Amino acid sequence: MTGLVASLGSGAMTNSIADIDVARTIMVIGANTTSAHPVIGHRMRRAARNGATLIVINPKEIDLTHAASHFLQPRPGTDVALLMGMARYIIETGLADESFIAARTEGFAEFVASLQAYTPEFVVETTGLPWSRITEIARIYATNKPSSIFYAMGITQHSHGTDSVKAVANLALVTGSLGAPGTGVNPLRGQNNVQGACDMGCLPNVYPGSQRVDDPTIQKKFESAWNAQLPNQPGLTHTEIFDAICDGGIDTLYMVGENPLLTEANSGHVRAALERLDFFVVQDIFLSESATYADVVLPAASFAEKDGTFTNTERRVQRVRRAINPVGDSRPDWWIVSRIAERMDAPGFSYSSPEAIMREINQVTPSYGGITYERIENNGLQWPCPDTNYPGTPYLFPEKFSRPGGKACFSPLTYRPPAETADGQYPLILTTDRSLFHFHSSTMTRRVAGLSALDANEWLCLHPADAERYGIADGDWVEVSSRRGTVKVQARLTDVCQPGLCSMTFHFHESPTNLITNPALDPVAKIPETKVTAVSVRPLL
Amino acid sequence: MTETCSFTIDGQEVTAASGTSVLNAASASGIYIPHLCNHPDLKPTGSCRLCFVSIDGGKPRMACREPVKDGISVATSNAVIQRMRVQVMELLIADHYMDCLACAAAHDCELLKISAYLGMRPNQLTRLGKTERNLPVDGSNPFFQFDPNKCVLCGICVRTCDEIVGLRAIGYIHWGDKTVIGAAGNRPFAESICESCGECVERCPVGALAPKTPAIPAREVQSTCVYCGVGCGIHVGVRGDTVVSVSGDRDRETNSGSLCVKGRFGFRFINHPDRLTRPLVRKNGELKESNWDVALDLIAEKFRKSKGRFAALASAKCTNEENYLIQKFVRVAMRTNNIDHCARL
Ligand code: SF4
Numbered sequence: 075m076t077g078l079v080a081s082l083g084s085g086a087m088t089n090s091i092a093d094i095d096v097a098r099t100i101m102v103i104g105a106n107t108t109s110a111h112p113v114i115g116h117r118m119r120r121a122a123r124n125g126a127t128l129i130v131i132n133p134k135e136i137d138l139t140h141a142a143s144h145f146l147q148p149r150p151g152t153d154v155a156l157l158m159g160m161a162r163y164i165i166e167t168g169l170a171d172e173s174f175i176a177a178r179t180e181g182f183a184e185f186v187a188s189l190q191a192y193t194p195e196f197v198v199e200t201t202g203l204p205w206s207r208i209t210e211i212a213r214i215y216a217t218n219k220p221s222s223i224f225y226a227m228g229i230t231q232h233s234h235g236t237d238s239v240k241a242v243a244n245l246a247l248v249t250g251s252l253g254a255p256g257t258g259v260n261p262l263r264g265q266n267n268v269q270g271a272c273d274m275g276c277l278p279n280v281y282p283g284s285q286r287v288d289d290p291t292i293q294k295k296f297e298s299a300w301n302a303q304l305p306n307q308p309g310l311t312h313t314e315i316f317d318a319i320c321d322g323g324i325d326t327l328y329m330v331g332e333n334p335l336l337t338e339a340n341s342g343h344v345r346a347a348l349e350r351l352d353f354f355v356v357q358d359i360f361l362s363e364s365a366t367y368a369d370v371v372l373p374a375a376s377f378a379e380k381d382g383t384f385t386n387t388e389r390r391v392q393r394v395r396r397a398i399n400p401v402g403d404s405r406p407d408w409w410i411v412s413r414i415a416e417r418m419d420a421p422g423f424s425y426s427s428p429e430a431i432m433r434e435i436n437q438v439t440p441s442y443g444g445i446t447y448e449r450i451e452n453n454g455l456q457w458p459c460p461d462t463n464y465p466g467t468p469y470l471f472p473e474k475f476s477r478p479g480g481k482a483c484f485s486p487l488t489y490r491p492p493a494e495t496a497d498g499q500y501p502l503i504l505t506t507d508r509s510l511f512h513f514h515s516s517t518m519t520r521r522v523a524g525l526s527a528l529d530a531n532e533w534l535c536l537h538p539a540d541a542e543r544y545g546i547a548d549g550d551w552v553e554v555s556s557r558r559g560t561v562k563v564q565a566r567l568t569d570v571c572q573p574g575l576c577s578m579t580f581h582f583h584e585s586p587t588n589l590i591t592n593p594a595l596d597p598v599a600k601i602p603e604t605k606v607t608a609v610s611v612r613p614l615l
Numbered sequence: 616m617t618e619t620c621s622f623t624i625d626g627q628e629v630t631a632a633s634g635t636s637v638l639n640a641a642s643a644s645g646i647y648i649p650h651l652c653n654h655p656d657l658k659p660t661g662s663c664r665l666c667f668v669s670i671d672g673g674k675p676r677m678a679c680r681e682p683v684k685d686g687i688s689v690a691t692s693n694a695v696i697q698r699m700r701v702q703v704m705e706l707l708i709a710d711h712y713m714d715c716l717a718c719a720a721a722h723d724c725e726l727l728k729i730s731a732y733l734g735m736r737p738n739q740l741t742r743l744g745k746t747e748r749n750l751p752v753d754g755s756n757p758f759f760q761f762d763p764n765k766c767v768l769c770g771i772c773v774r775t776c777d778e779i780v781g782l783r784a785i786g787y788i789h790w791g792d793k794t795v796i797g798a799a800g801n802r803p804f805a806e807s808i809c810e811s812c813g814e815c816v817e818r819c820p821v822g823a824l825a826p827k828t829p830a831i832p833a834r835e836v837q838s839t840c841v842y843c844g845v846g847c848g849i850h851v852g853v854r855g856d857t858v859v860s861v862s863g864d865r866d867r868e869t870n871s872g873s874l875c876v877k878g879r880f881g882f883r884f885i886n887h888p889d890r891l892t893r894p895l896v897r898k899n900g901e902l903k904e905s906n907w908d909v910a911l912d913l914i915a916e917k918f919r920k921s922k923g924r925f926a927a928l929a930s931a932k933c934t935n936e937e938n939y940l941i942q943k944f945v946r947v948a949m950r951t952n953n954i955d956h957c958a959r960l
């Protein structure tokens with residue numbers, strides 16, 4: 075997200091889901107759409123069936139590859155080298171969109187200079203891919219337009235994730251594949267309302283609508299809107315919060331609907347932090363693994379028990395409606411937060427309904443200015459939508475980018491390898507993936523008997539060649555160890571990963587994958603590198 | 616702009632975009648023409664041979680294959696067409712399973728509808744004297760079952776998996792009167808590449824592909840799926856205070872009615888007995904049931920004393936309104952920007 079803001083001025087999906095039908099080339103990199111975004115996955119397969127060229131780039135042979143005409147399996151964490159190599163080839167063969175570059179971008183010369191490092195030899199050496207396959211997809215992406223790129227955690231969950239995102243943006247800029255239907259740089263948001271949580275300012279550096287907390291004019295605006303004095307220092311990020319708890323700087327945590335014991339990299343560290351807290355409040359619909367550490371657990375209403383809105387991955391704000399009464403004595407989260415605030419005598423928390431809250435959001439969030447309940451009764455609206463006459467925005471940047479000056483910015487990039495590489499002690503690389511049948515820490519999906527039946531437990535996907543080396547048979551219990559810990563899991567022998575690479579999901583508390591994943595942070599986006607962890611695997615006798 | 620055509624069906628003025636079939640144009644204007652194998656989401660195949668109409672008084676033609684034209688006049692039935700339809704129906708139901716009252720599709724079965732439309736009489740139902748098929752039911756999928764004895768071989772499921780889901784998990788197996796629908800290699804659904812999305816179940820016009828625990832909701836509420844970032848539009852089906860079904864919202868641009876296995880079948884967590892129903896407060900090392908006043912007072916008191924050492928994590932599962940309030944609370948009441956949420960993508 076930070077990478078896209080730097081390149082284009084906004085961190086969201088530039089185009090719409092429906093654009094999948096319009097694109098002639100669809101490049102999916104580091105995203106397992108048929109598992110993590112299934113209905114988008116269906117649409118991509120359908121597009122391929124109807125003649126679009128579908129290119130899948132993934133270290134693992136995911137299901138979508140079966141619908142793809144081109145499938146490249148680079149070494150994990152080498153996307154920057156691959157994408158920069160493609161950009162270099164496109165420029166050198168005269169396939170770049172020169173008028174777009176001249177009119178709508180800046181920093182091209184510096185970018186071209188930085189490409190000198192990405193010689194075919196270097197790119198081949200780094201990614202492990204044949205040069206001819208790389209140039210083939212580069213040519214298709216640059217010529218079979220409109221071309222769109224979709225990516226997800228496979229790009230961002232790296233110690234250099236911000237660079238990878240910038241590399242994606244560079245490629246789109248070189249070919250002018252932005253600002254028109256069927257083009258774009260499209261990060262797929264994992265959870266149903268991650269986009270909304272960002273839009274609403276649940277981030278340490280911005281208020282709602284990406285308005286910076288350290289900009290004095292913005293701060294004043296919110297101080298008068300909220301009738302309160304506000305802090306001007308950006309706060310701590312997710313991972314920094316857990317560090318601060320361990321260092322003693324933070325001793326009270328209020329956590330709504332999260333289960334970091336399963337979802338955070340190096341969860342042993344999270345556990346230590348939760349144990350150390352003086353006062354820990356969890357608000358959730360189930361007693362999650364993390365909630366067992368709480369001092370107070372508040373029962374929240376589920377999405378079927380409250381009114382409100384979610385913002386999907388394509389920036390579309392859609393209605394959620396109360397279908398049943400809150401179960402037991404549970405309450406909607408908005409009600410709970412308001413009651414805590416009132417008891418602390420904080421001003422401005424007596425809302426009559428979620429709709430009243432949305433009216434306040436309309437006032438202080440320019441991109442949501444025109445998104446009223448009345449207007450999103452049936453179909454939702456895509457932000458930016460500054461006023462109630464505005465029809466919403468299916469694709470961003472038709473004429474200018476959201477950066478100062480209106481131009482997008484090329485990013486010169488230096489290749490950096492993943493923080494961990496395989497060595498004698500930890501000879502395999504573990505990457506994480508998702509199951510179609512479970513969601514995140516699976517607190518919801520594992521309570522659906524049928525979903526558990528379809529996918530009952532964790533598996534380590536291991537290449538038969540590696541399995542043979544360590545004397546492991548299909549179905550054997552194994553121990554997977556990294557520098558941070560050990561988990562037990564059953565092995566499934568499959569060639570979906572190339573030898574040397576293995577994968578697990580992180581849905582099962584019995585095999586908590588994130589106990590062993592790598593928390594090495596991207597220096598800018600602060601996203602941990604859960605996609606590349608050096609591990610050793612040994613059979614359990 | 617798509618051009619539109621104006622014409623009449625049984626004397627009624629109808630307009631439809633050119634390229635539309637007479638059958639889909641009729642359905643869209645609320646005029647019924649018997650049919651089994653046609654579905655507005657799918658390309659027509661004309662295999663069921665029921666949707667005959669007469670155009671400008673001509674010979675019977677299949678309405679699913681006739682594109683609309685300006686000025687034509689369509690008749691949805693006449694004596695010849697009625698006879699042809701009855702013959703087709705006799706063949707179709709000759710070996711059909713007839714336990715209709717206990718069938719999951721009874722409320723919207725196309726076969727029952729056609730039978731009623733044609734006024735089929737008991738002797739016509741059994742005239743061909745075939746015995747009921749007695750093939751094994753495939754109950755391997757936890758959410759739905761396939762009963763080949765009820766299948767009319769319309770192929771809607773096969774085309775759905777191909778044209779909508781893009782997967783081709785199922786197809787026709789065997790030939791002639793042995794033809795059945797099944798997962799590739801005639802394996803059970805659960806052992807095939809089927810993704811359990813239920814799109815085929817949703818479109819099956821009879822009770823062959825049906826949910827295992829069918830429940831017609833007492834009412835439906837338009838909402839949005841809670842799982843992934845696609846944000847599919849859904850209708851939440853409710854009986855009393857229990858969610859009993861989820862179906863896709865066909866009018867939502869996001870998904871045009873499509874859903875995946877989690878969205879369609881993953882709703883049982885809502886009324887699960889594990890749900891937290893009362894506030895819990897830790898006493899002597901254990902979390903004990905409490906009440907809102909006690910819990911909220913304690914929180915307010917502790918939070919007041921923790922200014923400067925406080926952080927909050929909001930949720931990608933909460934609504935926008937709730938996330939807005941959480942960050943407002945942290946900034947206004949706790950005077951800190953220590954607020955983040957789970958996934959940083
Ligand atoms: S449930 Fe979905 S994937 Fe499975 S056969 Fe039906 S349409 Fe295909």
Ligand code: SF4
Nearest residue numbers: 840842846847875878
């Ligand atoms: S139905 Fe499936 S694809 Fe659609 S939002 Fe829900 S989980 Fe995502």
